[in-house]
Amino acid sequence: MDSGxxxxxxxxxTQLKSVVRKTYVLDTNVLLHDPTAVTAFKENHVVIPMTVxxxxxxxxxxxxxxxxxxxxxxxxxxxxxxxxxxxxxxQEGVEVPGSELEGMSSGTLAIYPDQLITDDADIPFLDGxxxxxxxxxxxxxxxxxxxxxxxxxxxxxxxxxxMRIKAKGSxxxxxxxxxxxRVLDDIDLLAKGYEHIEGDFWSTISEVDTLREGDVTLHRIxxxxxxxxxxxxxxxxxxxxxxxxxxxxxxxxxxxCDSRDNLxxxxxxxxxxxxxEQAMAMSLLDDDSVDMTVMTGPAGSGKTLLALSYGLHxxxxxxxxxxxxxxxxxxPIAEEIGFLPGTEEExxxxxxxxxxxxxxxxxxxxxxxxxxxxxxxxxxxxxFKSLNFMRGRSFNNAYIIIDESQGLxxxxxxxxxxRVGADSKIVVLGNLAQIDNKYISPLTSGLTYLVEKSKRYxxxxxxxxxxxxxxxxxxxxxENL
Numbered sequence: 018m019d020s021g022x023x024x025x026x027x028x029x030x031t032q033l034k035s036v037v038r039k040t041y042v043l044d045t046n047v048l049l050h051d052p053t054a055v056t057a058f059k060e061n062h063v064v065i066p067m068t069v070x071x072x073x074x075x076x077x078x079x080x081x082x083x084x085x086x087x088x089x090x091x092x093x094x095x096x097x098x099x100x101x102x103x104x105x106x107x108q109e110g111v112e113v114p115g116s117e118l119e120g121m122s123s124g125t126l127a128i129y130p131d132q133l134i135t136d137d138a139d140i141p142f143l144d145g146x147x148x149x150x151x152x153x154x155x156x157x158x159x160x161x162x163x164x165x166x167x168x169x170x171x172x173x174x175x176x177x178x179x180m181r182i183k184a185k186g187s188x189x190x191x192x193x194x195x196x197x198x199r200v201l202d203d204i205d206l207l208a209k210g211y212e213h214i215e216g217d218f219w220s221t222i223s224e225v226d227t228l229r230e231g232d233v234t235l236h237r238i239x240x241x242x243x244x245x246x247x248x249x250x251x252x253x254x255x256x257x258x259x260x261x262x263x264x265x266x267x268x269x270x271x272x273x274c275d276s277r278d279n280l281x282x283x284x285x286x287x288x289x290x291x292x293x294e295q296a297m298a299m300s301l302l303d304d305d306s307v308d309m310t311v312m313t314g315p316a317g318s319g320k321t322l323l324a325l326s327y328g329l330h331x332x333x334x335x336x337x338x339x340x341x342x343x344x345x346x347x348x349p350i351a352e353e354i355g356f357l358p359g360t361e362e363e364x365x366x367x368x369x370x371x372x373x374x375x376x377x378x379x380x381x382x383x384x385x386x387x388x389x390x391x392x393x394x395x396x397x398x399x400x401f402k403s404l405n406f407m408r409g410r411s412f413n414n415a416y417i418i419i420d421e422s423q424g425l426x427x428x429x430x431x432x433x434x435x436r437v438g439a440d441s442k443i444v445v446l447g448n449l450a451q452i453d454n455k456y457i458s459p460l461t462s463g464l465t466y467l468v469e470k471s472k473r474y475x476x477x478x479x480x481x482x483x484x485x486x487x488x489x490x491x492x493x494x495x496e497n498l
Contacts, residue, residue: 032417040064040166042129042159044175045072045151045316046456047195052090055098055113061122062110065095066131066158068151068285098126104419105391131158140164141188142323152177163189175200177454194461200469204459207313208472211251211297218254224242230423235263236272247271249307249478251297253277255375286334287380292484295319301478302327302444308473309434311445311468314482317491321420322375324444328416329379331396331442338416338441340398343372345420346429363372372401404433413438423447423464424454430463450495 022227031387047054048069055121056156057065065419070092071324077456102111110125131154133260140160143153159173172191201207214221218236228238240246243262259280260272280296283303290296294314302323302358312320331337376390393399404419419433422445430445437443459465470475 034232038062039170039172040162042066042155042171042173043069044155044161044173044177045069046070046176046219047174048073048091049076049084049087050176050195050456050461051197051428052087052094053428054091054195054197055094056115056124058124058230060122062451063113063124063126064129064158064162065126066129066155068131068154068158069281070095070128072151077416082222084173086432092391095128099128102196108296122371129158129162131155131216132162132367134158136162137161143183152180152183152458156189157179159184159189160187176461199460200466207449207480207481208247208250208468210249210301210472211253211294211310211389211481212245214254216254217251217256218258218260219371224469233263233273235413236260237269238272238275238399240265240268240270243270247472248475249301250472251300253293256361265473285330286325288326288379290320292486293480294480298323298480298482299327304478308437308441308476308477309443309445309471310478310480311447311464311471312480312482313464313468314494315450315493316448317488318482320380320446320448320482321372321418324418324446325372325375327420327444329393331416333393339414340400342402342415342417343413343420344399344402344404344417344433345422346404346425350411404429412439412441414440417441417443419443419445421447421451422467423452423459423462424457425463426457426461427463427466430467434467452457 023309034142038061039058040466042059042064043054045068047064049226051057073088073092077085077092079088098113099107099111100443101299108127108130110127112123113122115124134142134154134157142157142160156173157169163171170191172193173189174193174195175181175184181192183192194355198228212249221384222238224239224244228235228237243252246252246262246265248262249265250262252258252262257277259275259277263271263276264274265271277293277296280293280300281290283296283299284297285302295318298310298312298320298474301307310324312324314320328338328341332339332341373390376393403423415438417437419430422430425433434443434445445467447466448463452459452462457463468479472479491496
């Protein structure tokens with residue numbers, strides 16, 4: 018080819034790989050964790066073994082149990098999909114409304130009659146011993162589908178770690194945890210509500226404008242200078258700089274400068290902050306534009322004390338609210354509090370003793386400590402509730418504290434927060450290092466989900482309160498034991 022001739026480049030169309038449609042077998046705990054899980058797999062095929070329906074049927078009739086509501090909602094979701102389908106269609110797969118992706122077919126939902134599975138020498142079925150019968154039957158459905166469709170991806174979805182190990186050990190190629198509710202890949206990335214800038218903050222800013230809004234002076238800086246900023250977070254550096262992110266738009270971040278002295282001089286019901294994080298948390302609690310404050314942190318960091326002291330301050334001194342509601346979920350080991358004697362408050366007493374402890378801290382120097390506590394409980398209209406009994410109610414003109422929220426799913430937290438009525442404030446407390454729910458990890462906790470989903474909401478505040486203030490022994494135990 019001579020140098021004057023043009024090179025010809027043959028253009029070939031790019032070959033797109035076809036999307037492999039997967040089959041997902043769901044365990045019961047997935048539907049209890051997220052009752053809407055049948056809609057989470059988009060264009061893929063979802064299989065629910067008959068054993069799962071049987072387990073949901075047993076759970077839905079449990080009296081006053083948190084999970085019974087989730088079981089009923091999951092059953093209703095399944096019923097909406099398969100309601101008008103024939104038995105044959107239900108076994109083959111019924112289209113799930115709203116699951117289609119652009120240019121692709123809808124996802125489907127099928128019920129698998131696993132009671133028909135019999136021993137097959139070619140498939141390594143697990144036995145049906147009584148102790149493990151249900152888990153084994155669900156695993157066997159996935160093994161059967163994998164054998165019948167060797168060219169397809171068949172995946173068991175379960176939140177039970179031991180069940181995942183058993184399934185893999187039995188020859189199932191694909192086993193996964195339920196990840197729809199996972200908003201982070203690493204818990205260390207969880208928003209803290211503040212950011213520390215090394216050195217001098219202003220030396221990192223190329224341009225700044227100053228504007229006046231009412232009686233507040235705001236500094237407007239380019240969004241690119243603080244790409245991770247979100248409303249109601251704090252900024253501080255190694256110098257004296259301290260600022261609060263008032264709001265964020267597409268181009269700018271608006272800062273309200275503050276001082277550490279102002280923050281450290283806040284007082285709620287006689288309580289003073291012991292460190293900067295407590296002071297920032299107190300500022301968020303006292304902000305009328307913040308309807309929900311989420312406080313995370315280790316045991317002994319003062320979360321409960323801060324929330325309670327502000328509640329007494331806001332109700333008895335500022336007259337902002339008419340009642341203080343303290344709620345938490347009773348742990349599974351407690352069984353049903355309905356069997357305990359007394360009123361709802363008396364039934365909840367074993368799990369809300371921490372609040373009595375904190376009331377003693379606030380009134381420990383009074384001449385008659387217990388008399389003061391009883392007086393404050395009555396004057397502030399403090400009501401102790403179980404989360405299991407809060408659903409279906411609305412709370413207006415109330416200050417609400419949700420304690421020990423780290424063991425709740427995102428669905429459970431949503432159902433509680435949606436109960437908050439007009440002129441109310443809610444404070445959600447939790448320690449992600451103390452999760453006692455075997456199906457929830459720090460990454461899948463409803464508290465983690467709430468922090469990440471609400472951090473950009475202009476009427477929510479987040480604060481990770483670190484630094485153990487309970488005692489030096491508590492600090493040692495938290496860090497070393």
